[in-house]
Amino acid sequence: MPTRWLRGVGAHAEIDEDAFLDGAYILSIGGAQQSHVNLSEPRQVFYEYLRRIANVIDVVRPPGEPLRVLHLGAGALTLVRYVQATRPSSEQTAVELERELLDFVLEHLPLPAGTKCRFLLDDAAAALDGLPTAGFDAIVLDVFAGADAPAHLTEAPFYRQLLNLAAPGGVVLVNVGDDPPLAFARRQVRTLAGEAQGTAALGETAMFTGRYPGNIVLAALREPWPAEWTDKLLAAGPHPAAVLTGPDLDAFAAGTGG
Template identity: 25%
Template sequence: MQFFSPERIEKTKALARNDKPFIFDDGDIRTLHFNEHVVQSAMRLSAPDELVLMYTQMMSRFLALHPAPQHILLIGLGGGSLVKYCYRQLPAVRMTVLESNADVIALRDRFMIPPDDARLQVLHVDAVQYLAQMTAASADVILLDGFDADGAPQALRSRNFVSDCKRVLRKQGVLVANMGDDNMNIVGLLVQGRAVFSAPHVWWFRTIRDNSHIAVAVHADDDAIADTALHGTALRIGADAELEFIYPKNPLTD
């Protein structure tokens, strides 16, 4: 949740129309909104490929677990922060973006998202249906950042959807999910993630500055030595990024 001055709230409120996405410029920063209270995405006009929001910086840390992905599946386009970052930083990677809101896609040029080409494809589809229809494991990384005007859709934290995420990931593939700060979304994703991926392969981080919560899961077989190495990598990610490493606490009891 973002907190703004009364003056900014009034300015953005004047732009809000029927839960449609809109853009607000404040100096060098361009933001995407559905309402006057929450920033969906942020871009620095002078450095459009920079990751401005803390949670996007955290999500980019998947490279510590999978440094050379061939195919990244992104769920939720927003202002394209992660798309642009991956497109520039990983010139050999292929990316497929799933976005259900045509109005969000229509703003892609305003956020300087590259046009579709051999490496990048933005699809106007429902991610739940799209993953359910995929027949082969083809993704090395899934970046889940799907939010709408009402927050995180319940369908994106269901057991079936999390199972489909694991099914379309290749072995050692990584799922990184932005859980925001909504307790229902956090508990739902973590409970289903621990059940589907198995608890040793799921970690929970919190960005201290803005209270965003990130889940990371790896499609790995149970192996004590490998699990210890993965856990060590997760600890290093948290330490390097100055994140609170919450795993292995159970969100239902702790």
């Protein structure tokens, strides 16, 4: 079982084999599972919220078309592997604050041959200044851990900057983990929707009652939300799936939905 001390977070990272799936591994930090990677089949995304993010990436452009993707928070690079497997020749950039974590993952869970991924060791916000505007088909922010998330990554100016980095028709995807009554998630919906032209929230249907802990994925564009995306994402799951837009999303954000 490989382990590595992460000075920045003051905890050990470890990689374990998945006892139930050959060729798959689990990354844990401080004893808590963080990422799941299937090296044998990188198209398989195990975590429910990551699967929803992957489903949005699937509909952004025609199948197989290479993308430019920005990952803010690298983890075990599960989505980097997914994009390479489903859209070879994609150009990806991954930003990670913890050098030891990135080195640890690349040493023990190397990326597939041919993967084009640039790595930046920096804070998610600080890294944006050197990136081209209107250049990314998908931007994935996966650094939140509930209401104790870094404040500067939860505010309107940061979301505005992310949207400015999106190409026409490109999408900003934000994973928000929260506990009941989901006050942090609702606030993030309001903040992101205030900067975007089109916004949706994806999750298991029960999450939007506000009675359960878990993850909600926010998706935002500089253009109106495509209605056909809602149909495709509802069909893709994981089930039971909900995709909130328009008045339903407004009601959830205000705390009156569910």
